[in-house]
Amino acid sequence: MSFKNMREYLAWLYYQYLLITGIYVLEPWEKSIFNSIFFAAIAMVIYTSYVFVPIHVRLALEFFLGIFGGQTESTVALMN
Numbered sequence: 763m764s765f766k767n768m769r770e771y772l773a774w775l776y777y778q779y780l781l782i783t784g785i786y787v788l789e790p791w792e793k794s795i796f797n798s799i800f801f802a803a804i805a806m807v808i809y810t811s812y813v814f815v816p817i818h819v820r821l822a823l824e825f826f827l828g829i830f831g832g833q834t835e836s837t838v839a840l841m842n
Contacts, residue, residue, distance in 0.1 A: 783796075783800075
């Protein structure tokens, strides 16, 4: 893909973003405030998912292994 095609594709994606969110009708300073808040919220969601989802998945696996008769790592370590 050439640089010109990539640039046109990114411009098209940005145009779609403007249309879907409806911010094409806002003034430039309103757009920047909206984009700042929107991308800050997206960044917080991604960070929170990165930090907390693995912990909750591990705890859920330990819970279900305990219910269905599996042994957790701490139990196996005590038996050795």
